[in-house]
Amino acid sequence: MKNLKIFVVSDSVGETGEQVVKAAATQFRPNFDGVIIRRFPHISSDDHIRNIVEIAVMQDAIIAFTLVEKRKRQLMKDLCQQLNIDCIDLLGPVIELFSRKLDEQPLEEPGLVHKLDEDYFKKVEAIEFAVKYDDGRDPRGILLSDVVLIGVSRTSKTPLSQYLAHKRYKVANVPIVPEVEPPEELFQVDPRKCFGLVISPEKLHAIRKERLIALGLSDDAIYAKKDRIEKEIAYFYKVVEKLGCEVIDVTNKAVEETANDIIERLERLKNMS
Template sequence: MKNLKIFVVSDSVGETGEQVVKAAVSQFRPDFDNTIIRRFPHIENNDHIEKIVEIAKVQDAIIVFTLVEEKKRRLLIDYCHQQNVSYIDLLGPIIELFEEKLEQKALEEAGIVHKLDEDYFKKIEAVEFAVKYDDGRDPRGLLLADVVLIGVSRTSKTPLSQYLAHKRYKVANVPLVPEINPPEELFLVNPKKCFGLVISPEKLNIIRKERLIALGLSDDASYAKKSRIEQEIANFYKIVEQIGCTVIDVTNKAVEETANDIIEKIEQNK
């Protein structure tokens, strides 16, 4: 069986080029027998390109490259022609076609797709964190969170946690109830990343009544009574004062507005 050697050249990590090469090689050699695939990532200067072509010439290798910068692509092609080395440009034709169609130049910035992937996984991680540490389920999350939300029931802690998670912030939230002491971890949290959510008793009364009706329950339960709500809010302010955290009134605010206020303060404190 004839030997096959491929050099994968990239100004990023070279993963895209290697996967394409493997897909093609597998059509001829499913077990990759007598096949060598060598990756040359993060190519930054012309000397690297010239040396790779020289090595490919000596070792009778094919060069497959994914270079986003036009000058590097043209230089590599020129060297390959001079040394009579076989090559395949994977990105160049597609980029040129898109430039023509869109009537704009490519950014020519290496590794953008991997930055997007990293950003995506950070978002997923934050969303999973928000679910795991929602509603005070595990107080250990309070010390791991980027943002900690506290408040009485129905102050939008959960939807706000999810919204912030999609902005890549790890959020834990804790409901405050007069009969239950807050977890000890809450008082160890940096006050600058802790936010208390408060709402007017009148608005909360309406929200809780609607919630009870939606659950098929009577709207005159203690949960929705003004006296109970006032007791909970008084307890809320008592705990907030102990922590020394920022209080945000969410009475007439959309989740997005509250989230933007929190993000602004978090970024200012960094």
């Protein structure tokens, strides 16, 4: 039984090339008997390409490559032809076809697919985080978060958490209620990543009344009474003072506007450190 050795050469991680090679190899050796696949990732220089081709000559290997830069693809082809090495360009023909169809030049930037994948999974992770640590349901998330939001009920903590999560920030939010002591974890985080959300008593009164009506309840419940709201806001400011965090008035702000405000503050903080 003949052996088959394939070098997978890439200017990125080489996953794409390896999957194509494996898919083809299984048509001959479903169990990969006698098939050796060696990956050469992050190839960035002409010398790397020359060295790989020389090794392929010594080991009688086939070279399958995914190189986004046209000049490097051509160098690989030329060297393999000179040294009588079988090679296959897995990516070049597709790039060239797309270039002709779009009448555009490719970026020739390695690893873009993986950057997109990484960005997507970070977003999903942040969204799942926001759901898991919403409304103070698990205070352990406070210490793991990028942003902590605190505020009395109906100050847009949850929608703001979700909006920031779509921007890849891990957010935990904690309701502030006079009868409930804030979790200890809240006083252990950097106050600069903690933001208190406040709203005018009049606006909050109207929002809470609408909420009660939507739930089919009486709008004169304690939850919506003005003296109760003023008590909650007064307690909120006591907690904020103890924490030393910034306060954002969300009375007349859309969620997007508040989120952008927070992101700008975080970016300034990052640039200062």
